[in-house]
Amino acid sequence: MSNIYLGYHFTIEPKEMGSEILIAELGELPFESFVETDFGVTAYIQKSLWHEGLLDDLFVLQSTEFTASYTVEEIEQINWNEAWEKNFDPIDVDGICHIRAPFHAKTEAQFDIVIEPKMSFGTGHHETTHMMIQHLLDMDVQGKSTLDMGCGTAILAILASMKGADPIDAIDIDNWCYLNSIENAERNQIANIKVYEGDASMLVNQKYDLIIANINRNILLNDMAAYVQCMNPNAVLLLSGFYQEDIPAIDACCTELGLRFVKKLERNNWVSLKYVN
DSSP: OOOEEEEEEEEEESHHHHHHHHHHHHHTTTEEEEEEOSSEEEEEEEGGGOOTTTTTTOHHHHOTTOEEEEEEEEEESOOHHHHHHHHOOOEEETTTEEEEOTTSOOOOOSEEEEOOOTTSTTSSOSHHHHHHHHHHHTSOOTTOOEEEETOTTSHHHHHHHHTTOOSEEEEESSHHHHHHHHHHHHHTTOOSEEEEESOGGGOSSOOEEEEEEESOHHHHHHHHHHHHHTEEEEEEEEEEEEEGGGHHHHHHHHHHTTOEEEEEEEETTEEEEEEEO
């Protein structure tokens, strides 16, 4: 007998931050897979594991910071690979970097990165990831000690390694991201990335030439001092995960900590900023 699944289709505003938090929360429940959509997230759970009040304590559904709603449908026997293939297109950044799933054809791009889109988030399709990749493509990172903070699937750490950065630490608070980052580093034959499960509290007595932090506004503001403390002289800090209107708060925080603004990228109102100390 095939498993019957329930598909929860969530609509969330603001989408990016709300989706990240919601996926993390649902990951603590018996949900098996997540697919980011144009409006939020679709999450799947076996019907046999559903129970009354399953979603009662979710922050995203209760908080006034987000507007969230959902619909539910019953689905018989999910073909996860088919679902992933429908939802994940390869991305191309400036004809130089190509990010794809294993079921996509290889290209002749200078940097060809394969990401297994398990549970779907952090696959490189978001504007913020695109801009962070552009920053990295524009930089000489050869031999630079690097931190990828909030690494997701480790896309950015993998690209940095391909461009010669070494050594590299990748940190994410989410257990799935931690495990998936290890898998993706191995999948791309990258041996110099050490992956850790945790948050900025792990950044004790660490020093880096390059710090990459594609997270969200609130976490960046909260952890900025910890990042700056880890920066070697003339180190670079790449930030993204926030909107154009968040720049004043981010810039004021960075300036107060002694950083100098270098460059801004913008894509569909999302922005990415580059600083040096």
